[in-house]
Amino acid sequence: MNSSSSSSSSSRRKFLDTGFAIGQKEIIRILILFLVLTASCLFLYKTAYPLQQLSFNNLTSLLASSSPETIKPDIALRKILENASNDNNTVIITTLNQAWAEPKSIFDLFLESFRIGQGTQKLLKHVVVVCLDPKAFERCTQLHSNCYYLKTTNTDFSGDKAYNTPDYVNMMWRRIELLIQVLEMGFNFIFTDTDVMWLRDPFPRLYPDGDFQMACDKYFGNPTSFDNWANGGFVYVRSNNRSIEFYKFWYKSRQNYSWLHDQDVFNRIKNDPFISKIGVKIRFFDTVYICGFCEPSKDINLVCTMHGNCCLGLEKKIHDLNLILDDWRKYMSLSKHVQNTTWSAPLRCLEK
DSSP: OHHHHHHHHHHHHHHHHHHHHHHHHHHHHHHHHHHHHHHHHHHHHHHHOTTSOOOHHHHHHHHHHHOGGGSOHHHHHHHHHHHHOOTTSEEEEEEEOHHHHSTTSHHHHHHHHHHHSBSOGGGGGGEEEEESSHHHHHHHHHHOSOEEEOOOSSOOOOSOOOTTSHHHHHHHHHHHHHHHHHHHTTOEEEEEOTTEEEOBOOGGGSOTTOSEEEEEEEOOSOTTOTTSEEEEEEEEEOOSHHHHHHHHHHHHGGGGOTTSOHHHHHHHHTTOHHHHHHTOOEEEOOTTTEEETTBOOSOTTTOOEEEOOSOOSHHHHHHHHHHHHHHHHHHHHOSSOOSSOOOSOSSGGGOO
């Protein structure tokens, strides 16, 4: 009986040892497969982003942006804003659709302006690109690290939207809705249209006492005057109760002016008693620093941004913004101060 028991025990040990060996082999195979897949992912990432160093944050951002459908939108947005924000909890936000994301279109010029601008290269990491359609999101992730896909319903925002058409108006209000979310999350922001060329760091030109600061089509010399012709293509907003209430009131006022876009509604409500009641401090930027085709800066030595506004037609806009970047490259190549500023654009944007 002892011999039989010993034999049985020995057999069980051999069986367990064999099973353990098989288990070890399977684990090794799984680990090898995991390493191969990881190496493949790293290779594909480096192929798509040859100029970027892959860090844990890059990988986290890549995984989050590549599968927006699998993450709750508010969580994904907050994560991207956190990754992009500066020490002052401020981000730079722009919106993008397929028409402006095409190669050699507006988005390429926008990114190029940051690369060749004075003190603007460091700001690119703070730029969050809100994409309004899948094609725009796909192109954005090829060129930039902070891309957020904003799902929309009932409206296709992918094409070039002519000024003041119903789709254009809807797109502007969708933007306001998103910016309310950003403020409620506690982030300050500069919102910039993608057709704004960043030639210098504009942060030193922000007013220290303004909750809501806006660009102008025409500036009349007083930063607090509502006589200035407001333009929503470049806006700085501090996140606080006053600015949040203001944005909510602005968005709600759409119901009274359903045919108007956000900028026109702002002009309708800027003198409303509610604005004074909540105490929001509104300021307007001098076009010497924050300008556009409507009123170009008269001093290239001071200009920070140039907006392709007062221009209808995508091809005209692309042509003239290219001229602006060419002017800037020539200016940056000079060794002395420029006395008189003459811009090459607007040119085709002036054509009927």
